[in-house]
Each structure stands twice: as structure tokens, then as C-alpha cells.
Amino acid sequence: MQRWRGLEAVPGGWGRSVVTIGVFDGVHRGHQAIIGHAVKRARDLGLQSVVLTFDPHPAEVVRPGSHPAVLTEPVRKAELIEQLGVDALCVVPFTPAFSQLDPNGFVHDVLVESLHAADVVIGDNFRFGHKAAGDAALLESLGTTFGFTVEDAPLVSADGVVFSSTYIRSCVDAGDVRAAAVALGRPHQVAGVVVRGDQRGRELGFPTANLMTHRYAAVPADGVYAAWLTRSGENAGRWAASVSIGTNPTFSGRERRVEAYALDFEGDLYGERVSLDFVAHLREQRTYDSIDPLIAQIRADVEETRVLLR
Numbered sequence: 001m002q003r004w005r006g007l008e009a010v011p012g013g014w015g016r017s018v019v020t021i022g023v024f025d026g027v028h029r030g031h032q033a034i035i036g037h038a039v040k041r042a043r044d045l046g047l048q049s050v051v052l053t054f055d056p057h058p059a060e061v062v063r064p065g066s067h068p069a070v071l072t073e074p075v076r077k078a079e080l081i082e083q084l085g086v087d088a089l090c091v092v093p094f095t096p097a098f099s100q101l102d103p104n105g106f107v108h109d110v111l112v113e114s115l116h117a118a119d120v121v122i123g124d125n126f127r128f129g130h131k132a133a134g135d136a137a138l139l140e141s142l143g144t145t146f147g148f149t150v151e152d153a154p155l156v157s158a159d160g161v162v163f164s165s166t167y168i169r170s171c172v173d174a175g176d177v178r179a180a181a182v183a184l185g186r187p188h189q190v191a192g193v194v195v196r197g198d199q200r201g202r203e204l205g206f207p208t209a210n211l212m213t214h215r216y217a218a219v220p221a222d223g224v225y226a227a228w229l230t231r232s233g234e235n236a237g238r239w240a241a242s243v244s245i246g247t248n249p250t251f252s253g254r255e256r257r258v259e260a261y262a263l264d265f266e267g268d269l270y271g272e273r274v275s276l277d278f279v280a281h282l283r284e285q286r287t288y289d290s291i292d293p294l295i296a297q298i299r300a301d302v303e304e305t306r307v308l309l310r
Contacts, residue, residue: 002089019050023058026071031123033154073217102133107142107146167183175222177220177278187277190213208244222246223244223281226242226305228279232273239264241263260276279308
């Protein structure tokens, strides 16, 4: 998959293509259907498929301070999109100036002049242009003018729930990582660099990896979870992990942390980037009057994690 940062990076001589547009945070099952439809359409027409997305999230530019929790960081999002068979990913820097493009300007400058769209695949409630003034009907009208067709990809749902990034964020925020996984089509993942904490887990006999996560990462609700910890690089591997999220109330902590105890892991993860794939919520955070009941609970959490991920 070709990866372009900005429209100016589109290669000269790029031919006509099938384009789909969106933030695609999460690349969830709904997004997979839209992107998959574009890939299939491109293959049927003998053209290249292009996913057009934006960075940063448009909400942060249009309404500063409103950046939603991020389900997939840019690198991870690109990897997931590539797995869907896309030919090119174009990431457009969403600047204040770009946000001012009216619908006609967006279609002319982006879809026609830069990407040479022959077909545009959109999802439900698609909007575009300054103040989201453009809709599907206008896009179809402009397509008639500029010579491209427009196709709607069907919504994806189950049990009456339409899968969307907003829905998945609400699941993660509530700690319902199982429901999030159903909508995503895979476990929700949080990644970060392992940094030094208070070393308290080591003192208790359960040394943990303290993750420094992305600023806007969609971190599950406070509690204890069963997850898979993945290490990349020369010493790549995967371990079942019992993950604690919260402020360590027993020790009067204030800083919210993501701490993972990797079962049967031996070694040092400091400075390494690891990821956590959340499988199940085990319990809420609790405060203990002394160390012994806390250690007993951690042992129970570890055993439950081992059984769940066996």
C-alpha cells in the first residue's frame, strides 16, 4: 500500500481511482465494510483504491478541546487499512485553512484534481466541506458534473446496534471491552512505552509494566482486565496479562495509570513499546485496608486471567 502525507504527495500520473473518505478511527466492522466495498469496486473497474483520511481529527480543529478518545493511533490505523487490500492511503493534514473548503472546492481540489476519482464510496450520513454543508445528494450532483459516480456502503449492525466509533468509545469508556471487540471485529488495543513507576508491583511480587499511552488514547474504565500483552522487535512475543487501570486507591494514588502484569514473563520491558489487547473486564478497582488482602486479590485476578486466556 502506498502511503501519502498530503495531497501534494500523490504521484504525478496517478490514474483514476475509487475513493472512500472518512476519519476511520477504529477501522471497525462498519469501516471495514465501507473500505472493503471500495476495494472490490476498484478491482471490478480495474482501478486503484484510495482511502482518504485526516490528521488531526477534524473535531479538534473545528472545536478545539473536543478531540475524541482515539481508538487507533495513526500507525495502527494504517496497518489495519492496508490489511483490507487498499492500494493507497492519503492522510490529509486537517488545518484551519483546509476546514474552510466549501463542498464544491473539496470535490474539485481533492477528489477530481488530486485523486482523479471515478467512483466515491461513502457511508451513511456522510457530510463534507465547510461546516459539513455537503451531503450525499450534493456529492452525487457534483459527480454528474465532474464525471464520477457515488455509491453508498451499507451500515453494519447486530442486535439493533449500529457499529460506530462513538458506540465503541462508549463501550470502552464503560469498561465493556467484550462489546467493543464485537463491534471492532478484534480486541480493543491500547499501546504505549513502558516507563518506570513506583515499583510497588515488584515489591508485592507482581512486577508490572507501566504504560505511557497516547495523549488521546481510548483507555478502558478503571478496573482490572484480562488482556494479551504483545512485545515487538528482536524479542517479540505475546503473554497473557492481568491489567490494572486506575489510581491505586489502596496507596492513595492520584495519577491514572495502565499497569500490566505479564504472566510467566521474565525480563525487562523498560523503554520498549508494547500493546495490550483487552479481552475481558474482571472487576472494579477496590481499596484495601492492608497489603495481605490486596495480594490475595491480585493472585485471584492472575488465576482468573490464566483461565480465561488459556
